[in-house]
Every structure is written in C-alpha cells, then in structure tokens.
Amino acid sequence: MTDTAPIKIFAVTESEWWMGTDLASVVKAAQEEYGLDDEDVANAIELVDADLDSLNFSDSDEDGQPTGQKRTFREQLAIEVAAGGAFPRLFAMEDF
DSSP states (O other), X not given: OOOOOOOEEEEOSSSEEEXXXXXXXXXXXXXXXXXXXXXXXXXXXXXXXXXXXXXXXXXXOTTSOEEEEEEEHHHHHHHHHHXXXXXXXXXXXXXX
C-alpha cells in the first residue's frame, strides 16, 4: 500500500523549513539530522496557506550560489513533490 498523505511544509526552527506528512515525523528527522533538542523545536508549526503564498524560495546552483530565481514556497513544494524522493527532508534554510 502506498502512502498518499499530502506533503506539507513545517517551520521547524526560526530559520529552517522541512517537508513531510506530519509535524511529529518532521521534527524527529530534524532532531536526528542536526542534533536539535526539544527546546530547539518547541515552536515548530505547519505552515498555513497564507505562508505558502507569501514566503519566497530563492533558487541556487550546484555550488550553492543564488541564481536570482525566486518562487513561492507553494510553487517550490510542487516541484519537490513531483521530483519525489524520501520525506521528511529539509526544504529551505535561511542564509545568514
């Protein structure tokens, strides 16, 4: 049987967004990947529709350099889901 749960975006920290089917599995994956503790992810939330349309994803090349192309999180999520792969996984990270 195939998992048909929709892929959503979650703000795991103030600067990281992950995608997956539910908050619990996304938080667990982020904690395992980066060694985050419960306090680091205490404010993790699922993005709402308004967030998907107002937050922008800035594309980068293979070297991590910005290409100048921007899309909404909703548009980039559709690209990521169509490409497939394993979920949960990192969706975007804010550069500092």
